[in-house]
Amino acid sequence: MTDPIALSADDQTVQAHLASLGLALEQATRTAKVAAMRRAIAEQFPEARLASFEEVVTYPTSTVRLVEVLGRAGAVIASEPDLDNEDDFTFASDDEADEALDKSVVVGGRAWTLDLLAPPTGDDFTGVQQFVRALGAQESAALLAALQETSGE
Amino acid sequence: MTTPALQFSSPDADQIETLGTVRYAIQQAEVAASVAAMRRAIAAHYPTAVTAHFGIVATEETSWVALEDVRDASGEVIEETETSGDGQFDLPDSLDADAHLTRDSGDDFMPHWTLDVTTGDDTRRSPFDLIAHALTEANARELLASLYARFAA
Numbered sequence: 470m471t472d473p474i475a476l477s478a479d480d481q482t483v484q485a486h487l488a489s490l491g492l493a494l495e496q497a498t499r500t501a502k503v504a505a506m507r508r509a510i511a512e513q514f515p516e517a518r519l520a521s522f523e524e525v526v527t528y529p530t531s532t533v534r535l536v537e538v539l540g541r542a543g544a545v546i547a548s549e550p551d552l553d554n555e556d557d558f559t560f561a562s563d564d565e566a567d568e569a570l571d572k573s574v575v576v577g578g579r580a581w582t583l584d585l586l587a588p589p590t591g592d593d594f595t596g597v598q599q600f601v602r603a604l605g606a607q608e609s610a611a612l613l614a615a616l617q618e619t620s621g622e
Numbered sequence: 623m624t625t626p627a628l629q630f631s632s633p634d635a636d637q638i639e640t641l642g643t644v645r646y647a648i649q650q651a652e653v654a655a656s657v658a659a660m661r662r663a664i665a666a667h668y669p670t671a672v673t674a675h676f677g678i679v680a681t682e683e684t685s686w687v688a689l690e691d692v693r694d695a696s697g698e699v700i701e702e703t704e705t706s707g708d709g710q711f712d713l714p715d716s717l718d719a720d721a722h723l724t725r726d727s728g729d730d731f732m733p734h735w736t737l738d739v740t741t742g743d744d745t746r747r748s749p750f751d752l753i754a755h756a757l758t759e760a761n762a763r764e765l766l767a768s769l770y771a772r773f774a775a
Contacts, residue, residue: 472703474667474711480659480669481710487749493742494648499643505634513628528681535628553629557638569722588720601768608750613769 470501486608499569501596506535506558514547516540522570522581523599526565533566535560557593643761650721653713653751657722657737658747659710660689665737670694676723676735678716687719687735690700 476484521537524617535558540549552558560566563579570581594602601609616622630638664671677690688713691699704707705711713719716733723735756764 471690474663475705476659476663476710477666480655480662483655483749484652484659487648487655487752489646490749490753492639492653493646494645498638498645501634501637501641505630505638508634509628509630512631513626536750547625551625551627553627554635557630557635558628595768596637597644597764598768598771600641600644601765601772609772611748611750612753613766613773614752615748616757616766616769619751619757620759620762620766622766 490604490608494600495565496568496603497596497599501564502557503569503583506592508581509557510538510585513550514538514540517546517585518543520583520585522560522566522583524579525559530562531569532559532561533563625706640761640764643758644765647753647756647758647761649714649718651749653722654752655747655749656713660735661739663710664737668692668694668700671700671739674737674739676713676719676737678733679712685716686712686714687716687723690734692739708755718727748765 486491505519510520518541519537519539520535521539523531523536525532525534534555536549537545538550540546560569560581565579566572570583572579572581574580604612629635660674665675671692672695673693675690675693675775676687678685679688684711689705692701693699713722719735720723723737725733726736727734757765
């Protein structure tokens with residue numbers, strides 16, 4: 470019996486590197502999205518304290534979507550608010566939502582909240598800047614060199 | 623009075639879109655690297671290989687494209703193909719497969735693809751070159767500006 474085909478170690482290293490860059494980009498996107506969401510909710514509901522999210526079961530995967538905005542006294546200010554673009558206020562999976570929001574177990578399932586009064590993170594930087602900040606020094610230098618070569622700068 | 627739909631500000635929406643296109647560039651780079659790595663691995667393992675055939679694998683939740691067999695110049699299957707078993711010879715989905723392989727038979731429900739193992743760009747590029755080549759000009763400029771700012775800080 471022959472050995473199974475496998476990618477070379479060098480190629481596996483390249484793939485691992487690309488995967489880590491993708492992860493850094495996903496983290497930057499989550500941070501940028503939460504900051505954008507926080508700004509959008511505060512703009513429309515200045516008295517808002519908490520945004521509440523619930524799991525929406527879809528096929529083939531479930532999503533986590535904004536369902537309520539609560540005020541400082543805990544009362545619901547907006548229930549299932551109209552969303553201009555549902556994707557903006559939706560996280561793709563439990564894992565993604567868990568990374569971006571606070572998860573709690575409630576009767577009958579799970580819920581996620583976003584504390585709108587918590588000190589904001591990432592608001593001082595654009596998403597691309599956050600991506601660059603998430604890269605190591607060597608990765609940044611290598612990406613800069615590749616972009617300079619491609620763009621002719 | 624009707625409450626307007628919640629929406630991201632224009633700068634925030636632009637930012638999220640930019641991050642989405644950079645993420646897409648990284649995904650494309652990942653698939654391109656994966657196909658080049660597969661070609662190298664198959665050619666190294668089966669020196670008489672000419673084509674590799676891929677088919678779709680579907681489960682209840684998702685689907686992907688997986689290596690089915692390897693054939694020589696006469697079109698004969700060289701031998702039962704056994705891969706390393708951890709998804710190294712899989713592609714994420716049929717759209718990515720369409721972009722990198724030749725769709726040669728089957729219908730939309732059971733498509734098949736062929737990879738010419740003997741031709742194509744076999745240059746091993748760094749992950750950063752792959753990303754730089756996959757970015758749009760505008761995204762590349764924004765990323766360059768952020769990288770310059772990082773190194774200037």
